[in-house]
Amino acid sequence: MTDPSLPSDPGQGRPPGGFPQQPPAGPPVAGPPPQPPAGPPVAGPPPQPPAGPPVAGPPLQSPPEGAPHGSPQPSGDRAPAGALVRSPLSDGEWHRLHPLTPLLRGGLFLLVIIGIIVSNLRDRLVYIFLPGLVPDVSAEEVAEWESSGDPIDWIIVNELYVLAIVAVLAVLLILFGVFYMSWRFHQFRITEDVVEVKSGILFRTQRRAPLDRVQGVNLTRPMIARLLGAAKLEVVGAGTDGNVKLEYLSTSNAEEVRADILRLASGRRLAEKGAARDASALPGSRTAAIAGTVSRGITGMIAGDDLATAEPESVVAIPVGRLIASQVISPGTVGLLVGVTAVIVGAVNGIPWLLFGFIPALIGFGAYWVRQIVKSLRYSIAPTPDGVRITFGLLTTITEIVPPGRVHAVEVSQSILWRGFGWWTIRINRLTGRSMADSSTDQFTTVLPVGTAADVERVLRLLLTDVPEDEWPILVRDGVLGGPQDGDFIVTPKRGWWVRPLSWRRNGFRLADDVLLLRRGQIWRKLTILPFARLQSIAIQQGPLDRLARIASINGQTVTGPVMAYLAGVDRDAALGLFEDVARRTVTASSDDRSHRWGAEADAVPASVPWSDSGAGGDEPKAIG
Incomplete structure (x- = not known):
C-alpha cells in the first residue's frame, strides 16, 4: 500500500540527477520503496548508476553549514514542505476579480428591473404572443390599450415589433459591454507591503491599504453569491471609509x-511558489463545476458552511432558544409592547393619528x-494564529478575523431584564474603516450577542x-x-452619592497590570476594560x-465606537493619582507593544528545513512546525 505521506509526483523526493534515493542502513523507515534486486531489467524505476563520474544533470545543492553529509536537499523549483506558501493571487x-462580479454587483439589480417590467406588461405580452390563452379580452379593452398613449401601445399599433426587439437587444449589449469593461478594468494586487485596487473606466480610482495598518479582514458571503461559490473580501483599514x-x-x-494578507500583515514572509494543484481534482466540465458549486452553496445554507480551510472550534455556543429569548426580553421589546398598546387604544377610541404614527415604526422595529x-x-x-475569528449570519454569512492588538476597548454589559438569567453581552471599540453613516458598523463591534458569565470569561481571554x-x-x-462590597475597586465616596444615587456603591475603577477597569451602573451594569x-x-x-x-469624572479616550469609557463621581485625589499612573503605564505599554507585527518574531528565525542526521540517503526533509 502506498504511504500517504509520500509525494504523489513520482519525480518528487529524488535528487536532481533523476535517480531515486537509496534507503539508509538500519531499520526500515517510511520512504521510497526498496530497489529491485539485480537481474534482468524490469519495468519500474531505473537502476542505480554505477560508481564513477557524476551523470549529467543539475548540480546538487550544498547542504547548510553543520548539516550531516549526504542529507537530502529541497528541490530548487518548489517551496520546502510546510513553508508558508503564497497563493497565486x-x-x-495584477489580477482580475471573479468573472461573475458584474452580475453580483449590478446585474442582479438589472434583472429585478426587467422582472418588474415584464410583470407589469404580463397581460399585454400574453395577449400579443399567446392570444389563445386570453380569449376573454374584450374589444373595448384592446381599444383602451391602443388609445392610452403608452409607448408599448404605440409600438403595437404601428407594428414595430422588430425595431423594438432590436432596440432592446442593443441596450442589453451596451449594458453587457459596460459590465465587461468595468470587470476588465477592476484589478487588484497584493505585494509584501500593500493591498492595492484600481477600478473605473472613464474616472479611474486607485486605493492602497498598507499591510502594517490592517485592522482586520472580513469575508462576506451573501446568499446569491454563496449559491455561485463567490465571496467578497474586505480589508479593514485604519482611516474612516478606508x-x-x-x-x-x-x-x-x-x-x-x-490568509496571505494576514500572514504578510503579521510581519512574516511567504515562499514564492507553492505546489501545483492536482489536475485530477478539477471538474470534468464547466457545467459540472457550476452544478457542484450551487449544490455546495445550498448545502451550506442548510447545514452550515464547510470551507476548504479547517475552521477552528468555537469557544462559545449560543442556543437558538437563548438567542430568541434575549431579543424578546429586552428594552426594545418593552418599547414595542408600549407601541402596540398605543395602537390598540387609538383604534378603540378612534384616534387615527396613532395608527399612522406607530404602525410604520412597529413594522420597522x-x-x-x-x-x-x-x-x-x-x-x-x-x-486562530492570526487573531480572533468571528462568524455569524444565517443567509448572509460574515467571517471576520480581528488581528492581535486591534481591540481598543471592551465593554461587558447586562440589562436588568437579563439579570435573573445571568446573561451578558460584549461589545468592543475597533477601527472598522467605515463611515459614521454606515449602519452595518454595529455588527462588527458586537463580539458576544448574549452569553453566560463563563462565556464572557472565554471571550475576554481571546480579546485580552x-x-x-x-x-x-x-x-x-x-x-x-x-x-x-466586592473587590478592591476604588468606589464613589459617600459625599458624591448624588451623582449616581442608585449605583454609587458599585461605581468605581481598578488599575491592573495591563488594563484599566471602569465599573458602573446598577440598572444597566457595565464593565469597561x-x-x-x-x-x-x-x-x-x-x-x-x-x-x-x-x-471628579474620568474619561478615557479611544477610537470611535459603542464603548463609552466614562466614570463619574470619583474621589478627586484618587482621580489625580489615577491620571499619573495611567499616563506612565500607557507610555510604557505603547513602547513595548509589538502586536502590529505579531508574526515578526516567528519570522525572525528563517523557516528552514531540518536536515536528517541518519547519514547518506536520509528521509525527505521535514518542515519545522
Whole structure:
C-alpha cells in the first residue's frame, strides 16, 4: 500500500540527477520503496548508476553549514514542505476579480428591473404572443390599450415589433459591454507591503491599504453569491471609509487571499511558489463545476458552511432558544409592547393619528428584531494564529478575523431584564474603516450577542491576551459579577452619592497590570476594560458642584465606537493619582507593544528545513512546525 505521506509526483523526493534515493542502513523507515534486486531489467524505476563520474544533470545543492553529509536537499523549483506558501493571487502581479462580479454587483439589480417590467406588461405580452390563452379580452379593452398613449401601445399599433426587439437587444449589449469593461478594468494586487485596487473606466480610482495598518479582514458571503461559490473580501483599514474591497472572488481564493494578507500583515514572509494543484481534482466540465458549486452553496445554507480551510472550534455556543429569548426580553421589546398598546387604544377610541404614527415604526422595529436574530444565528468565535475569528449570519454569512492588538476597548454589559438569567453581552471599540453613516458598523463591534458569565470569561481571554492568569478571577468575579462590597475597586465616596444615587456603591475603577477597569451602573451594569497599549489619552473633568464635593469624572479616550469609557463621581485625589499612573503605564505599554507585527518574531528565525542526521540517503526533509 502506498504511504500517504509520500509525494504523489513520482519525480518528487529524488535528487536532481533523476535517480531515486537509496534507503539508509538500519531499520526500515517510511520512504521510497526498496530497489529491485539485480537481474534482468524490469519495468519500474531505473537502476542505480554505477560508481564513477557524476551523470549529467543539475548540480546538487550544498547542504547548510553543520548539516550531516549526504542529507537530502529541497528541490530548487518548489517551496520546502510546510513553508508558508503564497497563493497565486498574492504574487505581486495584477489580477482580475471573479468573472461573475458584474452580475453580483449590478446585474442582479438589472434583472429585478426587467422582472418588474415584464410583470407589469404580463397581460399585454400574453395577449400579443399567446392570444389563445386570453380569449376573454374584450374589444373595448384592446381599444383602451391602443388609445392610452403608452409607448408599448404605440409600438403595437404601428407594428414595430422588430425595431423594438432590436432596440432592446442593443441596450442589453451596451449594458453587457459596460459590465465587461468595468470587470476588465477592476484589478487588484497584493505585494509584501500593500493591498492595492484600481477600478473605473472613464474616472479611474486607485486605493492602497498598507499591510502594517490592517485592522482586520472580513469575508462576506451573501446568499446569491454563496449559491455561485463567490465571496467578497474586505480589508479593514485604519482611516474612516478606508477599507479596500475585493468584490467578488471564488470562496476558495478568498480564503487563501485572506490568509496571505494576514500572514504578510503579521510581519512574516511567504515562499514564492507553492505546489501545483492536482489536475485530477478539477471538474470534468464547466457545467459540472457550476452544478457542484450551487449544490455546495445550498448545502451550506442548510447545514452550515464547510470551507476548504479547517475552521477552528468555537469557544462559545449560543442556543437558538437563548438567542430568541434575549431579543424578546429586552428594552426594545418593552418599547414595542408600549407601541402596540398605543395602537390598540387609538383604534378603540378612534384616534387615527396613532395608527399612522406607530404602525410604520412597529413594522420597522419588527424587521430589526428579526434581522438581529437571523444575524446572530450560527455565531462562533475561536482563536486562530492570526487573531480572533468571528462568524455569524444565517443567509448572509460574515467571517471576520480581528488581528492581535486591534481591540481598543471592551465593554461587558447586562440589562436588568437579563439579570435573573445571568446573561451578558460584549461589545468592543475597533477601527472598522467605515463611515459614521454606515449602519452595518454595529455588527462588527458586537463580539458576544448574549452569553453566560463563563462565556464572557472565554471571550475576554481571546480579546485580552496580555492579562496575567492571576488577574482573571479578580476581573470576572469583582469586575463583571461583583457587587458593592466586592473587590478592591476604588468606589464613589459617600459625599458624591448624588451623582449616581442608585449605583454609587458599585461605581468605581481598578488599575491592573495591563488594563484599566471602569465599573458602573446598577440598572444597566457595565464593565469597561481599557488596554493601556491602545489607550489614546485620559482626561479628568470637574464642574463647580464636583469641586464642592471634591469629586471628579474620568474619561478615557479611544477610537470611535459603542464603548463609552466614562466614570463619574470619583474621589478627586484618587482621580489625580489615577491620571499619573495611567499616563506612565500607557507610555510604557505603547513602547513595548509589538502586536502590529505579531508574526515578526516567528519570522525572525528563517523557516528552514531540518536536515536528517541518519547519514547518506536520509528521509525527505521535514518542515519545522
